Amino acid sequence: MKPDLFQAPDYYNIDELLTDEHKMVRDAAREWVKREVSPIIEDAAQEAKFPESIIGGLAEIGAFGPYIPEEYGGAGLDQISYGLIMQEIERGDSGVRSTASVQSSLVMYPIFKYGTEEQRKKYLPKLATGEMMGCFGLTEPDYGSNPGGMVTNFKDKGDHYLLNGAKMWISNAPFADIAIVWAKNEEGRIHGLIVERGMEGFTTPETHNKWSLRASATGELIFDNVKVPKENLMPNKSGLGAPLGCLDSARYGIAWGAIGAAMDCYDTALRYAKERVQFDKPIASKQLQQKKLAEMITEITKAQLMAWRLGVMRNEGKATSAQISMAKRNNVEMAIKIAREARQILGGMGITGEYSIMRHMMNLESVITYEGTHDIHLLITGMDITGMPAF
Numbered sequence: 001m002k003p004d005l006f007q008a009p010d011y012y013n014i015d016e017l018l019t020d021e022h023k024m025v026r027d028a029a030r031e032w033v034k035r036e037v038s039p040i041i042e043d044a045a046q047e048a049k050f051p052e053s054i055i056g057g058l059a060e061i062g063a064f065g066p067y068i069p070e071e072y073g074g075a076g077l078d079q080i081s082y083g084l085i086m087q088e089i090e091r092g093d094s095g096v097r098s099t100a101s102v103q104s105s106l107v108m109y110p111i112f113k114y115g116t117e118e119q120r121k122k123y124l125p126k127l128a129t130g131e132m133m134g135c136f137g138l139t140e141p142d143y144g145s146n147p148g149g150m151v152t153n154f155k156d157k158g159d160h161y162l163l164n165g166a167k168m169w170i171s172n173a174p175f176a177d178i179a180i181v182w183a184k185n186e187e188g189r190i191h192g193l194i195v196e197r198g199m200e201g202f203t204t205p206e207t208h209n210k211w212s213l214r215a216s217a218t219g220e221l222i223f224d225n226v227k228v229p230k231e232n233l234m235p236n237k238s239g240l241g242a243p244l245g246c247l248d249s250a251r252y253g254i255a256w257g258a259i260g261a262a263m264d265c266y267d268t269a270l271r272y273a274k275e276r277v278q279f280d281k282p283i284a285s286k287q288l289q290q291k292k293l294a295e296m297i298t299e300i301t302k303a304q305l306m307a308w309r310l311g312v313m314r315n316e317g318k319a320t321s322a323q324i325s326m327a328k329r330n331n332v333e334m335a336i337k338i339a340r341e342a343r344q345i346l347g348g349m350g351i352t353g354e355y356s357i358m359r360h361m362m363n364l365e366s367v368i369t370y371e372g373t374h375d376i377h378l379l380i381t382g383m384d385i386t387g388m389p390a391f
């Protein structure tokens with residue numbers, strides 16, 4: 001792969017909207033990605049292996065629980081810092097960002113928000129350092145966009161719960177030490193349980209042959225009469241709103257992350273277009289290529305402003321789930337379109353692993369589907385503005 005020459009575009013001086021702390025956190029993550037992710041990520045993706053060697057580094061830049069209070073091992077940062085970290089990591093690779101998103105928003109967040117003090121103390125500090133890794137099991141073979149229909153269930157057996165069912169498409173599952181599992185009780189109410197690797201009847205087979213997020217490990221969670229101790233149920237929230245609350249936090253991070261992937265594609269294409277000569281002139285001097293590049297930077301700038309404003313509202317506790325859906329949907333589509341256009345600017349070179357663009361493009365095919373598909377987020381906006389659900 002070519003050396004990482006990334007220069008972040010900031011057409012509207014959005015840096016002026018950031019505090020010194022935001023910039024410090026962002027720059028540390030940016031440097032780390034350049035140093036530790038860029039040199040190894042292409043091979044990891046080609047080999048379809050999650051690069052476990054970067055777990056410690058992710059923890060050091062605050063990617064595991066950026067906004068979890070320091071007393072539980074988190075970085076105690078605000079929502080904009082969290083977003084900027086996700087942006088920088090996804091600039092490297094969406095699969096690496098997926099690992100960080102899951103650990104932070106789908107594992108640490110529910111334990112922090114819905115768990116007991118004992119659960120917080122037991123799991124959060126180890127999750128923050130990466131000593132323990134987690135995954136989040138909501139999707140099932142027959143219930144993807146409609147997770148409320150889930151059939152995974154647990155029964156009260158007096159001194160423990162008995163868990164049965166299966167989850168699929170679970171990021172981090174093959175190596176996770178714990179799984180946050182959403183399952184129905186005997187009354188059909190959804191609860192979150194912390195299931196630990198090693199519990200009898202719990203297995204996590206890996207999903208192979210992905211053309212997307214190849215540097216992220218994906219798998220199933222299978223529960224065959226798993227005895228879960230009663231103290232592993234998170235008591236402070238139940239119903240579908242509990243997992244959806246976690247998804248709000250993760251989707252917000254994706255709205256920022258997608259900008260990172262788009263920035264990398266744009267920056268690569270701009271540099272290539274200035275250097276590549278055809279018909280005796282750099283292709284950047286041709287109107288057709290300028291149209292592509294000009295539209296890219298316009299869309300990136302709009303997405304940056306949207307993410308920043310959403311971050312301000314999240315800091316104030318005012319961002320709605322529907323507002324988060326709009327940003328996730330817009331920014332991921334923006335990124336995937338930019339990846340496709342950037343790929344064309346590189347001509348044949350665009351399909352090789354010498355450059356990051358094709359990898360970003362394939363990764364974004366998962367990002368546009370997971371954490372609520374592109375269609376589902378549109379339906380959420382539609383419902384929000386009309387008051388009429390069209391699911």
Ligand SMILES: Cc1cc2nc3c(=O)[nH]c(=O)nc-3n(C[C@H](O)[C@H](O)[C@H](O)COP(=O)(O)OP(=O)(O)OC[C@H]3O[C@@H](n4cnc5c(N)ncnc54)[C@H](O)[C@@H]3O)c2cc1C
Pocket residue numbers: 102135136137138139143144145146168169170171172212213218366369370371372373374375376390391
């Ligand atoms: C790489 C990867 C990692 C993932 N990681 C996780 C994870 O860690 N944890 C987890 O729980 N899940 C995870 N997922 C699952 C992901 O969230 C689901 O794939 C997603 O929610 C969509 O579900 P589905 O694939 O079953 O598609 P379906 O729900 O079957 O949707 C198929 C198509 O139908 C459309 N559709 C569905 N309902 C409607 C409707 N009402 N109106 C119009 N169109 C509709 C969808 O938009 C889509 O285009 C992951 C998925 C992938 C690919």
